[in-house]
Amino acid sequence: MTIDTGAGARPAGAAPSAGAARALDLLDGPVTDTTLRRYLEGIPGVDAVGLEQRAASLGTRSIKTTSKAMALDRIIELVDLTTLEGADTPGKVRSLVAKAITPDPSDPSCPRVAAVCVYGDLVPVAVEALGSLHAPKARAAGNGEGIAVAAVATAFPSGRASREVKLADVADAVRNGADEIDMVIDRGAFLAGRYGQVFEEIVAVKEACRRPDGNDAHLKVILEVGELVTYDNVRRASWLSVLAGADFIKTSTGKVTSNATLPVTLLMLEVVRDWHRMTGEKVGVKPAGGIRTSKDAIKYLVTVAETAGEEWLQPHLFRFGASSLLNDVLLQRQKLHSGHYSGADYVTID
Amino acid sequence: MSRLAVPKTYKLYIGGKFPRSESGRSYEVVSAEGAFLANAAQASRKDARDAVVAARAAGKGWAGTTAYNRGQVLYRIAELLEGRRVQFVDELVRSEGLTSERAEAAVDLAIDRWVWYAGWADKYAQVLGNGNPVAGPYFNLSVPEPTGVVAIIGPQTGEGHSLVGFVSAVAPALVAGNTVVVVASEKAPLSAISLSEVLATSDVPGGVVNVLTGSPQEIAPWLASHADVNALDLVGAGALDWVQLQVDAAETLKRVLAPEDGVGAAAPSLDRISAFTETKTVWHTKGLL
Numbered sequence: 216m217t218i219d220t221g222a223g224a225r226p227a228g229a230a231p232s233a234g235a236a237r238a239l240d241l242l243d244g245p246v247t248d249t250t251l252r253r254y255l256e257g258i259p260g261v262d263a264v265g266l267e268q269r270a271a272s273l274g275t276r277s278i279k280t281t282s283k284a285m286a287l288d289r290i291i292e293l294v295d296l297t298t299l300e301g302a303d304t305p306g307k308v309r310s311l312v313a314k315a316i317t318p319d320p321s322d323p324s325c326p327r328v329a330a331v332c333v334y335g336d337l338v339p340v341a342v343e344a345l346g347s348l349h350a351p352k353a354r355a356a357g358n359g360e361g362i363a364v365a366a367v368a369t370a371f372p373s374g375r376a377s378r379e380v381k382l383a384d385v386a387d388a389v390r391n392g393a394d395e396i397d398m399v400i401d402r403g404a405f406l407a408g409r410y411g412q413v414f415e416e417i418v419a420v421k422e423a424c425r426r427p428d429g430n431d432a433h434l435k436v437i438l439e440v441g442e443l444v445t446y447d448n449v450r451r452a453s454w455l456s457v458l459a460g461a462d463f464i465k466t467s468t469g470k471v472t473s474n475a476t477l478p479v480t481l482l483m484l485e486v487v488r489d490w491h492r493m494t495g496e497k498v499g500v501k502p503a504g505g506i507r508t509s510k511d512a513i514k515y516l517v518t519v520a521e522t523a524g525e526e527w528l529q530p531h532l533f534r535f536g537a538s539s540l541l542n543d544v545l546l547q548r549q550k551l552h553s554g555h556y557s558g559a560d561y562v563t564i565d
Numbered sequence: 566m567s568r569l570a571v572p573k574t575y576k577l578y579i580g581g582k583f584p585r586s587e588s589g590r591s592y593e594v595v596s597a598e599g600a601f602l603a604n605a606a607q608a609s610r611k612d613a614r615d616a617v618v619a620a621r622a623a624g625k626g627w628a629g630t631t632a633y634n635r636g637q638v639l640y641r642i643a644e645l646l647e648g649r650r651v652q653f654v655d656e657l658v659r660s661e662g663l664t665s666e667r668a669e670a671a672v673d674l675a676i677d678r679w680v681w682y683a684g685w686a687d688k689y690a691q692v693l694g695n696g697n698p699v700a701g702p703y704f705n706l707s708v709p710e711p712t713g714v715v716a717i718i719g720p721q722t723g724e725g726h727s728l729v730g731f732v733s734a735v736a737p738a739l740v741a742g743n744t745v746v747v748v749a750s751e752k753a754p755l756s757a758i759s760l761s762e763v764l765a766t767s768d769v770p771g772g773v774v775n776v777l778t779g780s781p782q783e784i785a786p787w788l789a790s791h792a793d794v795n796a797l798d799l800v801g802a803g804a805l806d807w808v809q810l811q812v813d814a815a816e817t818l819k820r821v822l823a824p825e826d827g828v829g830a831a832a833p834s835l836d837r838i839s840a841f842t843e844t845k846t847v848w849h850t851k852g853l854l
Contacts (some may be wrong), residue, residue, distance in 0.1 A: 555792065558621075
């Protein structure tokens, strides 16, 4: 079976999608389950002990004073401020947006976050609440980068729905103004070895991210590492997603017990680094879920800088998916600026 | 044949665990005559920070237990103290240089104070609270509630201060459901650490009492300015620049108790309980009975 790479959906004469083109180069033949399996399962296995040791050693750097102040500000600039609860209300999203715009009302020098991340149906609320600070409007007005709106789609978090439903979910969020789509891969298909199906789905979702005006929403592909179980699977899923044209690879949904860890993020960064060496293209990485303290987040910054390079420490190449992290960073910032320890009474309750 | 002595390592007590200082520092504890007794951990500002985090986390559970249950938990500490009286007498003799009679009297006093304060746990609210008369068909009730995290600079001088003074400062704060971070006697921290071993094996949840050993001079300013500390008991801070500590504490609107000196420091009184409570007044409509 040859996979439909989405080329048929475009006007006649258009080149095959970038994803298909790069995959074709690497796979030595058409994109099928067989060629994908031959390629992905031919990737050398992960040295788990070495990986964890490397991650642990990157976590021991001592970051002091001025570097720490810079790191904290950078963390805020890299945060996707997230609320993904069944109980989300328009009011909750509006207060989330208010916090994204002004994380620390007591300190005007505090930077803004990169994006807010919500469920698809709440995208219009977020876009309206952002107003002129919504990324496309802010850029058009020459008013900085603004704040993007990211939506989770494709039957998040389980991904258990038909292709039509997933694509409709994506198209709906894009139409409502989402600038970034966080999709989940079909872990069931991946674990069953149907790599072609996963590939095809990412390509189709990427296609659905296109807007009529020619722009497209950035696509973040969530691997859900907690369900992939092994490092080998994470490496394969990362390659598969990058081959299929992901703009970002993201660790997890935050909805299962095992979320982003430093070793897993390091592993994904290595894939991104190798892909950059191979093709010159830059793919982003987004660890999400379980990063709650500034101390942890700084370890991630060190890992990114040491693995992919410092140029990855920008909002279009690295993000933290987090909700409670921001408060801890703000407390640390307040400590650095005031010289005394701050407390939970001095940040918002979210 | 002589036997190799096994000296005890005295560590901090934070969040129900016994960690060494984050800074890796320790200092020598000597007896009243100057002989080496033990190495104690010298807490840093980061240990104080961790202790406040632990105390904050434990606050909700401790304040949420019923007053009767809190009283029982505190009484249980007195029971355990009684069981280990020999150890405490010995430590007071060695570290403060008391005669064994006086040390026994001090341990008795410490145990009695626990019992006295334990008894208050389900009674202080009746004394400090009130049903207020109002001009309308309402119940208007004032009830005392715990202030939150209380930082205590434990007594540093006076006979038996390392145990009696410590107990007299910590117990009243616990009665109302506060959690405490307490800096033990710098010269004689052994009793305080042994007491935390008692606390760890009693029914007191981890984090309700956190004990730091080291220099009050170094740690107190960080506790006084810490925005997540709700009250500051300076009972043993007489030798420090405690006016400045009060000024720092005022920045974040803490309740502050001033230093006290001598044997009568932190004498048992209802005032020490009420000092770390907030009065909440609520209105309720009277039912149509």
